[in-house]
Amino acid sequence: MDSKNATRRHMQQARTFTAIFLFVTCLFWLGCDRASSTKDVKTDPNLKSPKEGEKTAATVETPESPESIARSALAREILDACFAKYKTLKSYEDRGRLIVKLPTKDNPIEDTDSMRIAYEAPNRLGIQALDLQALSTNSSWEAVVGSKISKPFGNQRLVRPSPASLDLKWLLVDNLGPSLDRVVSGTPIQIQLLFDANPLAYLFNEKTKLTLLPTEIFDGVQCDRVQITSTGLKRTLWIDQKEKLLRKYEMPIELLDQVPPGLPADLDKSKSELSIELVGVKANASVDWSAWQIPKQSNEIAVRRFIEAPPRDLPPLVGEILKPFDLRDADGNLLLDSAQRGTKTISVLCWVGDDRVSEDVSESFVKYVMNVSRELDRLSLSGSTEIIMVSTLPATKMKEAFQRWNCTLPLAIDTKGLTQSLFKIRSQPAIVVLDKQAMVQHVDEFGYLDNLPIIVEELQKGVNRAMRSRQSSLDDESRFASRLQRVIVEKSKADEVGPIASFPFMFHPLTEAWHASFDAKIIAAGGEQFYPQKGRTLVTPDLFATNAPLARLMTVLDELGNLTILDSVGNKRVIASIPIEKADNAKRIHILPDPWAHRWVAIVPEGLPRYWLVEMPANLFDIPKVAPVEALEFPLGENESPIAFVWTVQGNKPSLSIATDASKLHVLDPEQSKPFKGSAVNVAAIVPTLNDRGECIAWNVVDFDRQITEIEGLPTDDVSSTNERAETTAIKKLPFAPELGAWTWGRSRERTLMLGMAQLPSGETGSILQNSKFEPLLTHPLSVRADQCRNLSSTILANGNFYWLSTAPRRVLHLQTSGQGYADQMSLGKPILSAAIFPDGDQLRMVVAVDNEVVCWKVPVTLPTPMAAAATSGPESVSPSEKPRG
Secondary structure (H helix, E strand, C coil), rough: CCHHHHHHHHHHCCCCHHHHHHHHHHHHEECCCCCCCCCCCEEEEEEHHHHCCCCCCCCCCCCHHHHHHHHHHHHHHHHHHHHHHHHHCCCCEEEEEEEEEEECCCCCCEEEEEEEEECCCCEEEEEEEEEEEEEEEECCCEEEECCCCCCCCCEEEEECCCCCCHHHHHHHHHHHHHHHCCCEEECHHHHHHHHHHCHHHHHCCCCEEEEEEEEEECCEEEEEEEEEEECCEEEEEEEECCCCCCCEEEEEEHHHHHCCCCCCCCCCCCEEEEEEEEEEEECCCCHHHCCCCCCCCCCCCCEEECCCCCCCCCCCCCCCEECCCCEEEEHHHHHHEECCCCCCCCCEEECCCCCCCCCCHHHHHHHHHHHCCCHHHHCCHHHHEEEEEEECCCCHHHHHHHHCCCCCCCCEEECHHHHHHCCCCCCCCCEECCCCCCCCEEEEECCCCCCCCHHHHHCCCCCCCCHHHHHHHHHHHHHHHHHHHHECCCCHHHHHCCCCCCCCCCCCCCEEEEEEECEEEEEEECCCCCCCCCCCCCCCCCCCCCCCCCEEEEEECCCCCCCEECCCCCCCCEEECCCCHCCCCCCEEEECCEEECCEEEEEEEEEEEEEEEEEEECCCHHHHCCCECCCCEEECHHHHHHHHHHHHHEEEEEEEEEECCCCCEEEEEEECEEEEEEEEEEEEEEEEECCCCCCEEEEEEECCCCCEECCCCCCCCCCCCHHHHHHHCCCCCCCCEECCCCCCEEECCCCCCEEEEEECCCCCCEEEECCCCEEEEEEEEEECCCCCEEEEEEEECCCCCCCEEEEECCCCEEEECCCCCCCCECCCCCCCEEEEEEEEEEEEEEEECCEEEEEEEEEECCCCCCCHHHHHCCCEEEEECCCCCC
8 A cells, every 4th residue: 555655654744853853862872783784785676676677886807906905905904903992901991972863954953962971890880871870889780771851761771790701691691682683783883893803804804894993083083994895885993093992983873764763855965964082992991980880760679580561552541431432424424423322333533633633644644534435435344434534624615625635535624623632633643433322442643544444343333442452551551560579679669569469371362171160268379290101102192082081180289278170171089188287387399299100199288397108099089989088297306497399210110208407318119108318418409310211220418509419229220321311411511500490301302401590690599501511501580589580391292393381470471482483471469389291293282380279271372474483582591602582
């Protein structure tokens, strides 16, 4: 639709200068756009293509002269000397400034913004600009992002532990990423020169041309000038001849054209300027850090990572039925009486012709609306839809205009602006869609109508889009609150955010399979796990096939002390009880179903000197009535309590290993009902040694110094070769410090994967995905407070994708995958006691225990659409080898 494109372009031009100014304020970051370096050239529609056989001056290829080649080589030497010099600096400081000049006829822009950098090895860095203020000390890194015009993170203040030494990877992944991840923006040029091993590499390819320009003086020093021509655009670096430091960086003005609304049409590019001037450069001199401060913000909240607020542009009228109004045409005839709607039509009101918008914009918009009207006719959707153009201009003027434009759409005249005020129309063109009951279902303040056929079709089917939009906005706000709670440093501030409301997954619409209610409140629960075992072809059997035998999915303990199990169709069976008074004052009660023989259940209370064990009766689900038994209690020392625990295995024979705060390890053979004790000093975790098939071949304790020690008395199974054994026993230390928490694992299509929990460099606790050698592959930040974080369950689908569930805080459930897919979160508005996931064909089943019920859902795992992917704030998982998006 050419008229549509013209309309949107004109509307953008009408608001161009505000948008350009917003962009200019963040141009401090220009220079490192790896993604956009191939998009620098924008075709000029006014350029004419040469005729066949004709060559222009730009296309004539002439061999370079020896002098030109020599000067290009000298330019390269100057650049290399500059790049090398920055790597030797012990300190650096400048008073950089960004210069933007956009000379236009009506609204010329000439702006200078502060852009200061200071650095002192090994880990002190200061950045001051309009969009970002950041400062590191020997212990912490702090930053605020935003300006008077835009604050994407509100009153958040980033506070993170400083690394021993700064490098570009740390800066991008853990700190500057949210501010640098923009269309044309990138890392500050000084940051690249100081910390990037190969600065400006994105500008160099086989077609890049280096030109040595005549020397010039800048800030009192003689400068060599090297021009880099890459992808058709020219950048010039002014380099101090003596000190070999960058003093000025001239960038192509065309970079601004990549960001809507683009450059003004009347801009004289030859007189425009976009540059960074680095005045007052000091190298290897002491930095006066007292001159570097980060401004305080009102109601400031310290966070471990920035959390961007969701879009809050839902018009307030959506979902409302306004007071009655009339629309009449230029001759006074009634077009619409909202008080007598009945159930006849859907109304689309299109405001046009405001004096603040030029006539060509109005004409383009009217033609655009007519095209959309014809599309409704083609789709047989126009019979119950009326499109009415609305104008506040005089009737005579608009009637004449409609005749010139050959517009046959009905025109309503509202010279008093009553409807414009009623619908809070701030600018024109604008669109409002009313359903058959006169409820405002859709508002677009930019006059965008491409999705009108979809809107009309849904309204005809009775879909209340307005209520759906309002609920979606509420869900987005709840997601934002939950994400913010997870990163707030001070717990008191987290409490001020308020309780986390319920919200659904964003990318995985759930279908309830069954739910089971309990009369007594559930106080603890544990889901089933299915690990790779010798002789088993599938990691997890098909638990939900039509003829599959019923299998245990979840075990729960209620406040009366009853232990109940649930099967794959939701049947409940009480199998045992414990003296519940003996579990009082436990920090947390853990229900541990045996994942090997699926025969035993352990109840482990943190902070108490005991634990319990229950054996499941044979053929449990085939017997209508099973008499519950009392769980067998195992005492610990008087001042001893469990701190790490897991079901270990020898072959397919399960054993329960419990490490205590008395530096002891208890390993229980449930068939013998007798534990033996071993030494386990400062245990942080109990972890398996896995082979390439995902099978467990040994068990280890890990202390808080990350040292790995094999548990004696749990001999290696015979499934592994001597070579496998030698390779795994060579690993003596974890590459990260593990937090207390469950470890799960499995064999994906490509490799063995293990999931643990660790404190991340940001100061948060998160899930950490590893290979069989404990090498980190992926991290998923969960919360600043480690006590909120738990890994709950993992499984692998037939396509090899590894999925897992975690909680943090306890009301938020995280679904994550190492394969194709997106991190997702949901909340039930209640503490999540436990959850488990299982394969169900090519989909997932998820079982969750909360409050007094257990719910089972079917979870689709198809990839979201590109539009849905773009709607998220970005995956929260971070690969150690790459910069996160968002």
